[in-house]
Amino acid sequence: MISFTYPVIALFSLITIPALFAVYLFRSKFQKVYVSSLMLWQNQKKTSKGGSKLRKIKTPLIFFIELLIFICIVLAVSRPLFRIRKQVKPLIIILDDSVSMQAIKDNMTSQHLAIQAILNEIDKDSYAARFILAGKEPQVLGPMTTKKQKIKQYLSSWKCNSPTSNIGKAIALAHELGKKNELKLIITDHLPEQTLKNSDLQWWAFGTKQSNIGFTAAKRFRTGTKDKYFFEISNFSDKDINTYIYIQKDPSSKPQKRQLKIKSNQKKHLTLESPVNQNIFHTWLEKDSFLVDNEIFLVPEELKKLCILNDIKHPKLRESVKRAVKAAKSDLTNNKDLYDIVFTDKIIGHTKSPSSWVVRFLSGNKTKGYIGPFVTDTSHPLTEGLLMESVIWGASNKTITSGLPVITAGNILLLIDVHSYGKRREFILNLDFDKSTLQNSINWPILIWNMLDLRKKHLPGFLNNNVNLATDVTFKLPKSIKEVKITEPVGSISTIKTNDADFNFNTKYTGIYKISYNDKTFLLASNFLSNMESDLRGLETNRLGNWSDAKIIKQDYIDLTWLFILISLGLLSVHILLLSSKKRDRS
């Protein structure tokens, strides 16, 4: 049975059909014209249209084709829908995407149990299903479907690798999408915090209460000539556990097996150390029902060293900058070609290097000492830790128009952040050193340290090399790198076009990520560390809620607009063919 989405439009559009009639009649009407002689018209072919009254009524084929085209367009505009099947129930399935769904019981994860249950339910009744992944943020997997194949496809993209699941947000999204006209099914491994009130909601939990032991914190850092490794292993059970930990400091070496005893509901901290090295540190526990927190990879943090040039002519300022740089544990360089940051008091210059940053100290002739109040942009990283009270800042009152003001004294700009083209950046300090006390205050080394730290963060590589699962990671690229290769822990390799821009990605898997370009390789370790998800004692199996009261049904339709458009296009082609053949005949 066909129904129309916009029947009113269809009715209005039908006005065009009498209009076509009118146009056609008007076009077919013969106009009387007196001519000097018919002899010049004798060569013309007489028209087959019109003539006597009887012949006028005879309407040509072209008219019927035009009429059909009009009707098809009108039908297409009114969006005809064809009901193809019996009534289906619209259903939104919210899938808990947290890692705890991977917990195993009797060789089956909660996720597998849930998939089976969903497919059984789909088989039992006719549903039009839509899926929402409840991870850190809810995510809709695709449009509503009645096809089991498509449902399976959606379920295959349910990976359960989010460190947390926000089911509340996912339900809110489902309500927003369904407008209370759709049934909701929550698939998770725990029970709801409150009793279910809505009759359109069901809560299916597939978790199993069980004890677990796993890593809940890990860190690798360098102190002098030593690399140190810190771990926290938690026992989420009501009894003491006696197990083994395996430690492999070097992939080529044999793993070291150690006995591990942790009391019930206790955490154990381990600290290891080794000489400074670039190896991947790997440690793991004996297998249990929850595998993902049993293994840790730690890669060495990249040592980012800045090449700094102090090109300041003012002797006191030069010395002051030198001391502040030294205090920040950074070294100066004399290489004028390769530098990351340059301190200068030149008005122009030092912009040859495509990625170098410039800290420019400018002071005009007419300078004054400003004692405040100073306005600082606290969101800017350069102002972190600055306390501008009791500081005298000597500055000229000349106007600097470009850049983002970071520190001002009234309308006098004291520190400006100028983003240049590409990866270049410039900080302008409107500073008369001789009239300032800034260099004598604690703010001076802080400011210089902030500048160097910010520059370090923009050096190529990762900000942190050891991150948690499902973290958004930014990889800073040097200029002129057009593409990088990413190797994921599961072994898949992909090439990303970067076009000089830094790129971001999400750590979907635990393990080692490798980013490489030219001949350089950067490592990133992704680990699952979560106190909440590793604690499996709150998991339950149950089915709550009932849809029997819900009278939500949906009829499944096929949109036939395309069919009518297709027919009208076909008729249009025939119409064009007929017209062109008639024209040929006439000529």
Added chain:
Amino acid sequence: MDKKYCQFLSNGESKGARYSLNMPQKAFSGGIGIRNGNHPGSSLEFKDFRDYQPGDDLRQIDWSAYARSNKLIIKMFQDEVSPHLDVVIDGSCSMSLENTKKLECSLGLLSLLTTSAENAKCTYKTWIASDGIKPVINGSLRQDIWEGIDFQYTGNPEESLEKMPPKWRSNGMRILISDLLWMSDPYQFLCRFSENAAAVIIIQVMARTDIQPFIHGNTRLFDCEEGTDMEIFIDDSAKQLYKDTLARHQENWIYACRKTGAIHAMIIAEETVTNWHLPELEQIELLGAL
């Protein structure tokens, strides 16, 4: 006569005042004329001396001058001529086609030509091709007293000529004003029309719609002469076909004119009546400014 016709004739008369009809040399005939000819003649009025050239009339040699100078010298006297113009207007219905300026143009042109003939000291007679080529009553006199002009004839000038051949003056100039829209052999007609004529001018007066039909779509065409009709669909290709047929028809007439020594000129009625500039007739040197 119809007031409208009088008005059109009066218009032509006023416009013709600025023109003089250029007569062909052959049209000047007779020993006694009313105006001076361009050639040496036989009047008593002395014109000039010139050297004898073979072919000159030996009677005109000035023997006294020969005796004095031993050179044959011709004594030229002014020739006196009496040129005559016969103007025939097509009296068929198509010349008064409605929604066109053909009638106004044709009558105006008739009047203009006779006025310019008068300016050229030329006698004239007007004729109408209707049920025979009939002289217009008082057609040699002033236009305002002409009688017997109407455009009701359903035939064409050729039939008129067949029915009642006129007595045109020999060696006179003959002008036909018509739209030439009839089906026949133009050569046959022109042979008869130009018999004993010193010069023949065929002026084809066409309405703009005769040249470029403005109609489009389904059309019932009525022949204003024969009363027959025809239903056709007119589009660009039909119009093009019409134009091609018209061009062929005109080519036939021009070819026939060339064969018989007649001169063909076409004027568009609507363009002519706006300012009565007649470049087409000036171009064939029929009219000259006074």
